[in-house]
Amino acid sequence: MKVCFCVYLPERNVLIAAAIVGLSTCAAYVLLWRTPRSLKYRKLKEDEIRLLVIKKDKFSNPVIRCSIKHAELAQRPEYAALSYAWGSQTATKTIICSGAEVPVTANLYTALRRLRLTSQDYVLWVDAIAINQNDVEERNSQVAMMGRIYSLAHHTVIWLGEQENHEGERAFQSLIQLDSYLGSCSASYANGGPIENSPQFAAGIRQVNFSSLKVLFDKPWFRRLWVVQEVVKSRQSIVRFGTQAIQWTLLERVLYAITSIGGLDSMNAQIGEDTVRNILSVVRTAYNQDRFQIREDTQFDLVALLYDLYLRECKDPRDKIYALLGLAWSEGLTPNYHLEPREVVRQFVNWSITQDVSLRFLSLAGISHHNPKTADPSWFPSVLKSYRPRAVIGWATRSKASKVSLLTEERESSLEGVSVEAGILTLIGSKVDEISTITKMSIRFVGGIHSVDMRTQMGEDMAKVVLEAHALAHKSFPFEDEAGEERFVQFCCALSLGECKFFENRANIVRAIINQYKTYQTTRDPADLCVRTTVNPEAVVGLGNLIGDVLHRRHFAITSEERFGMAPALTQKGDWVVVFRGSTVPFVVRPRKDGHFTLVGECYISGIMMGEALEDERFEWDVFKLR
Secondary structure (H helix, E strand, O other): OEEEEEEEEOOOOEEEEEEEEOOOOOEEEEEEEEOOOOOOOOOOOOOEEEEEEEOOOOOOOOOOEEEEEEEEHHHOOOOEEEEEOOOOOOOEEEEEEOOEEEEEEHHHHHHHHHHOOOOOOEEEEOHHHHOOOOOHHHHHHHHHHHHHHHHHOOEEEEEOOOOOOOHHHHHHHHHHHHHHHHHHHOHHHHOOOOOOOOHHHHHHHOOOOOHHHHHHHOOHHHHEOHHHHHHHHOOOEEEEEOOEEEEHHHHHHHHHHHHHOOOHHHHHHHHOHHHHHHHHHHHHHHHHHHHHOOOOOOOEOHHHHHHHOOOOEOOOOOHHHHOOOOOEOOOOOOOOOOOOHHHHHHHHHHHHHHOOOOOHHHHHOOOOOOOOOOOOOOOOOOOOOOOOOOOOHHHHOOOOOOOOOOOHHHHHHHOOOOEEEOOEEEEEEEEEEEEEEEOOOOEOOOOOOOOHHHHHHHHHHHHHHHHHHHHHHHHHOOOOOOOHHHHHHHHHHHHHOOHHHHOOOHHHHHHHHHHHHHHHHHHOOHHHHOOOOOOOHHHHHHHHHHHHHHOEOEEEEEEOOOOEEEEEOOOOOOOEEEEEOOOOOOEEEEEOOOOOEEEEEEOEEOOOOOOHHHHOOOOOOEEEEEO
């Protein structure tokens, strides 16, 4: 006799198989196995979130058990929020959540294991588990709430990952020592105020060894875009690196103070320029937020954040915009993950025109920003990419090329006639000049830590570009005649987007830079790339760095109206200089055979940045259709 049977127990997710053999004796062989059960999500109500309850246990136990509970934000539940980098989604670990085996990234697993308490359960909001990633509608609504989620958390844990060889301990100790040093040198800083600068203090900071911090700032967390909102909105943030912990505000104040007193160049050289830019983008945003001590309701400028945070990374390109909505005023712009990335850009453009009532998005547009292999219209802003010139003219200058008003009603009037249809952006504008001559070279920076040879090469490239621009300007309009000094100042303004007017002895500073570069051409001594002058050395470094940023992917140009300017990459002789109604800066456009125009990019042209072109008797508005 042989009897076989199996029983499924759904409440325990167990399948039992048994075989009974024989007549006089009964032997039962029972085989039990579990089939993996996926986590079942219950629908969220309006204003509701899911919280992860991590069951108490020792760190030595590798099994993480937790459950999920729903909570209404209006009831102010008690919880902490996690800010972390997801990491590779192919190398996963498993946790037990509400009876289900849930795969999580290795970085999240180590975070949960480290944060688990031995004495009591720990309640945590974790995006990867709290949001049903397969439910697009839920993602849309929960992403829109993330600013509130972090602002209402008791605290946020910034998880950098596990440390190796006590690297986190050394990095945090360096920050604590720097904080102590800054406090001993500045009473204002010690009392929680801004840093007080002095030549001796600045010189001391430039001698600091920042190499111990590199391992800290190389962590993926410091490159993520989402973390900006997570830190800025949080009431209190604690940075965890393995077993080590430090308050975010200490890191924030130390780095902000160091860059305020001349330590930026030293940090760039030892940590890497792009890494430092990334770090400072979140530090400065958080520092400005902390000055007001408001978390839930403070709103930044969305377009300004897009300018400042362009280097930061996110897995989904749509999040280049959506990750900032909880920080900025963005009425009428909501997350919609049903849209393709290009449709999200169109969504942003429409919002810019109708809600922001501005053309500021055009400062990130033009073929100089685009990959030539894409079919995007030239007016498409490159907001989904980690690229832009080092200095955005529309943001770096205080210009009013079309005399655009700050009053919303007047701005709305200035954008009458603006529309987007069938891939064509229609604008009202006027041709005010034309590109007559342009230099061949521009600067292309390489991010990261530079070797001595690479820094020399970059300095040499900048010297060549500046000297080529100077030679072209001098050849066209000699600086030695009666009008020479005024023309040289215009040249200085073009190289610095007009910002040189805020430097004393600006003409002498630029002359010192040019003369030093000429010296280098003769001596070929890398030391001669560093300007040595009796003029204020900090001003020389500051203006020199600014000129380098301005020349990044731009060319010095002279127009048919004998104006000096900076034109975007890919500008050609014969391109038009146009002022669009409602814009703050002029643009370079290229006429097409079909009567439409290609947008090359924003530009700086001396003599028209404050609306002077509108006073010309020849000025008149016309219709421009950009493709």
